[in-house]
Amino acid sequence: MATEAQGEATDLSFHPMDQFIVRPLFSDGPVHWYTPTNVTLWLFLIVLATLGLLVLGTRGRAIVPTRGQSIAEMAYGLVHKMVSDIAGKDGLKYFPYVMTLFMFIVFANFLGLLPMAFTVTSHIAVTGVLALSVFLTVTAIGFIKNGAHFLDLFWVRSAPLAIRPVLAVIEVISYFVRPVSHSIRLAGNMIAGHAVIKVFAGFAAIAAVAPVAIVAVVGMYAFEILVAFIQAYVFTILTCVYLKDALHPSH
Amino acid sequence: MISLLEVAATVAADEYTESVASSVAYGESETATGLPQLDLSTFGNQIFWLIISLLVLYWVVAKIALPRIGAVLSDRQGAITGDLMAAEEFKLKAKEAEAAYDKALADARAEAGKIVAANRAEIQKDLDAAIAHADAEIAARASESEGRIRQIRDSADSDARDVARDVAAELVRAFGGTTDQAAIDQAVDRRMKGVLQ
Numbered sequence: 001m002a003t004e005a006q007g008e009a010t011d012l013s014f015h016p017m018d019q020f021i022v023r024p025l026f027s028d029g030p031v032h033w034y035t036p037t038n039v040t041l042w043l044f045l046i047v048l049a050t051l052g053l054l055v056l057g058t059r060g061r062a063i064v065p066t067r068g069q070s071i072a073e074m075a076y077g078l079v080h081k082m083v084s085d086i087a088g089k090d091g092l093k094y095f096p097y098v099m100t101l102f103m104f105i106v107f108a109n110f111l112g113l114l115p116m117a118f119t120v121t122s123h124i125a126v127t128g129v130l131a132l133s134v135f136l137t138v139t140a141i142g143f144i145k146n147g148a149h150f151l152d153l154f155w156v157r158s159a160p161l162a163i164r165p166v167l168a169v170i171e172v173i174s175y176f177v178r179p180v181s182h183s184i185r186l187a188g189n190m191i192a193g194h195a196v197i198k199v200f201a202g203f204a205a206i207a208a209v210a211p212v213a214i215v216a217v218v219g220m221y222a223f224e225i226l227v228a229f230i231q232a233y234v235f236t237i238l239t240c241v242y243l244k245d246a247l248h249p250s251h
Numbered sequence: 252m253i254s255l256l257e258v259a260a261t262v263a264a265d266e267y268t269e270s271v272a273s274s275v276a277y278g279e280s281e282t283a284t285g286l287p288q289l290d291l292s293t294f295g296n297q298i299f300w301l302i303i304s305l306l307v308l309y310w311v312v313a314k315i316a317l318p319r320i321g322a323v324l325s326d327r328q329g330a331i332t333g334d335l336m337a338a339e340e341f342k343l344k345a346k347e348a349e350a351a352y353d354k355a356l357a358d359a360r361a362e363a364g365k366i367v368a369a370n371r372a373e374i375q376k377d378l379d380a381a382i383a384h385a386d387a388e389i390a391a392r393a394s395e396s397e398g399r400i401r402q403i404r405d406s407a408d409s410d411a412r413d414v415a416r417d418v419a420a421e422l423v424r425a426f427g428g429t430t431d432q433a434a435i436d437q438a439v440d441r442r443m444k445g446v447l448q
Binding site for chain 2: 017020021022030031032033034035036037039040043044046047050051054055058061062063065069072073076077095096097099100103104120122123124125126129130133187191
């Protein structure tokens, strides 16, 4: 990788951000909107992996599940329970949408942990689209389902009348900050973890600290596996919370 | 002059394209300057491919994967419920079988008791008949023996009476009295009463 190549030339150099560069797959040219890039490749692999688990894994439709089917059923159960617990029974209509988000993020995070992989969820452009789509969908659902009542979300009736306008301003701001925090949280976690692993890997070029660096990389990697799942879970659960707000806007 | 200028311009242009090309080629392995995440020139590409993959993923998840998994889960739930109901049924059947077994056992016991009682009654009847028979025989024998004893006693009585009469008559004669047969008979009868019997 770039880090090792550079490490030979100078004594020690870190390029922890190189792993995030978007490159065309087949040419050296500029990146147009249609150019197949490493992003395209890994998006394709994510779709493939999800298909493998959810479709190929369950092709037996066995009453007594195989390993793959068990995992697919566990994922189904996890997200299904999340949606019905948080958003309520009427939220189950949007279960496929939430499930798609969860499977996409969880596979993006886990595939990104493979060596030499590209982590699509480490890009603001990707998480931004995901978060914005949640934001727009949820807002649309809120207005379609509740009409003007959706604005009750910002009008806190349990608070004294005098401070309600102040709260309304705060609520509106927090509502519009949602997609930002929603996307930055996921991308930030992915960037930080992968960059830290790369920095530790860079230290491995110095013989004296190499064992420590390698142990640190292993530790970070284990931690990142945890983070990969937790961030997917958090993104999904927040989506459910926003969905709940849209379906039942009164506080 | 003009042609010379043209040549120079062409050469310069060639050099320029070459350098751009090489810098782009070098940029492949070039290190990132700043955050690649903030490079807006790649946003269009990422968003385009992301939306395509999300649409494909959504279609597959919503149309194929989730209905299938949902069906499998509800099938399993059905199978489990069915099995539980079957188990309940079997349990009930087992209970019935146990009850039937107990009933059969009780019936057999009662039947056995009845047979024992019947046998006992029959034996008792036979026994009673035999006892009655034996009693009758014993009674017959006893009465026969009694008859003989009475006969013997009667004969003994009359013999004794005869002897007593004779002895009394001889005694009276020996003492020089007249033998009044009637008086002697009377006296002997009187004395004999209560001796025998």
